[in-house]
Ligand SMILES: NC(=O)C1=CN([C@@H]2O[C@H](COP(=O)(O)OP(=O)(O)OC[C@H]3O[C@@H](n4cnc5c(N)ncnc54)[C@H](O)[C@@H]3O)[C@@H](O)[C@H]2O)[C@@H](O)CC1
């Protein structure tokens with residue numbers, strides 16, 4: 365797992381390194397510049413092979429804050445490496461911070477060329493050192509014009525720390541923003557580099573270690589308030605399958621899903637749970653779905669009984685409940701959802717509430733009392749809008765804040781699905797997902813996720829290791845994204861379907877097994 369920070373957390377870390385550890389600010393700046401210049405040099409060498417770099421011409425656009433100081437130092441390092449490198453100062457030089465002024469004096473001593481009226485399309489690389497984590501308001505006027513020129517230029521574009529104009533906490537565009545091919549960010553990813561649209565503006569992101577001191581790297585106050593993103597190497601922490609286990613050991617999933625004429629969602633969710641390693645899956649559905657479901661998925665069991673006795677038996681049998689895929693919001697769907705939600709909560713079973721399960725909850729807010737710390741809610745933006753009454757554009761302005769609020773209100777684990785899915789709980793554990801792609805915006809993709817979450821919960825049933833429910837949900841979201849990435853590799857983002865993601869699931873989970881064997 366890697367930490368993701370807000371701008372104010374990053375400033376605290378910078379401040380602590382400088383003032384408590386006595387690392388001069390200029391040392392951090394030099395390391396930031398060295399790391400960025402090195403990435404640019406690597407790009408140029410890849411582009412030019414062993415040929416020389418005479419045709420290259422780099423313009424670094426610098427603001428007067430410390431992001432600008434990084435930029436001036438980058439321009440100097442590239443100049444000293446024998447590459448044509450020039451500086452363009454954006455903004456008022458009288459407002460330079462002390463460090464940036466210092467960088468300016470060094471650059472002038474080394475006679476780094478300064479441009480006053482750059483011809484934008486003459487450059488092969490443009491570096492953006494205008495604003496970093498200090499951006500505090502909309503970009504307007506001259507700055508806006510400059511950024512628009514930079515974007516229109518044909519050059520390769522590199523951003524220092526974060527593209528200017530991207531809100532470091534929400535990923536929103538403040539007025540306008542630099543469209544980078546590469547962003548070299550320092551110490552940790554900022555939230556705005558994970559969330560969209562910021563993530564798209566950043567291009568390829570490299571995290572450079574510049575020697576920031578972080579006492580709380582793993583465990584304490586700041587860390588608990590930080591966000592995390594799961595990465596491939598974390599998959600080796602998934603519990604191994606016990607050699608002596610049987611299908612009971614590996615978890616029993618009860619899927620309350622499907623309604624008359626709607627069995628596809630149930631089928632996808634059940635199939636994902638089985639491919640994810642759940643020992644047994646039983647679908648509680650309507651009798652009309654028996655033949656299609658049993659033909660499509662003979663591995664799953666099926667029941668259409670719905671009375672107190674049968675329900676109790678099914679509930680006792682299962683380890684994990686999934687409620688919602690294809691359930692419909694009226695009639696039998698509503699009754700089934702209410703019975704299993706209420707009694708699942710009373711029995712202390714983990715419940716994954718998805719799709720129509722969430723829509724029914726939105727229509728009956730009095731049932732919120734059955735949501736608790738064992739419930740995982742998996743709304744997409746539309747479902748979230750119905751649940752919390754805000755419209756989708758309001759949600760997208762700050763999805764993390766909205767997710768926190770709803771997790772706090774509901775008491776459950778919230779999986780707010782989007783291009784960057786946010787997972788959080790009432791303790792403000794926060795995960796931002798970085799796997800997956802736009803090919804996953806296809807019907808049934810969410811049903812696959814609910815099945816994968818169920819299977820990940822099952823993996824932990826027979827294992828001694830305790831993990832929080834939010835972590836398990838975030839891990840499942842990450843796995844789901846990897847399935848999407850493999851499906852895209854095989855089928856392309858236009859043609860891939862939810863079924864292709866299920867087919868990729870064994871391959872993704874095999875990766876975890878191979879990793880854990882070293
Ligand atoms: N010593 C440190 O603290 C370090 C800082 N570093 C760099 O410094 C950056 C942060 O530096 P700063 O805190 O100086 O902030 P920035 O360089 O991001 O810019 C802040 C300045 O821009 C102004 N500003 C904000 N939004 C504006 C807008 N829309 N229009 C016009 N002006 C606007 C602010 O009032 C402030 O004066 C980091 O992103 C990183 O690149 C790194 O060099 C590492 C060490």
Ligand SMILES: Nc1ncnc2c1ncn2[C@@H]1O[C@H](COP(=O)(O)OP(=O)(O)O)[C@@H](O)[C@H]1O
Pocket residue numbers: 744781782783784785799800801802803804805806807808809810811812813844
């Ligand atoms: N652009 C994207 N990048 C990454 N993941 C995406 C993207 N678009 C959608 N997804 C993922 O695909 C899934 C879609 O789920 P959902 O909207 O519930 O689909 P459905 O209702 O059709 O089953 C979510 O897990 C979401 O995070």
Ligand SMILES: [K+]
Pocket residue numbers: 431492493494495496523524525526527528
């Ligand atoms: K920048």
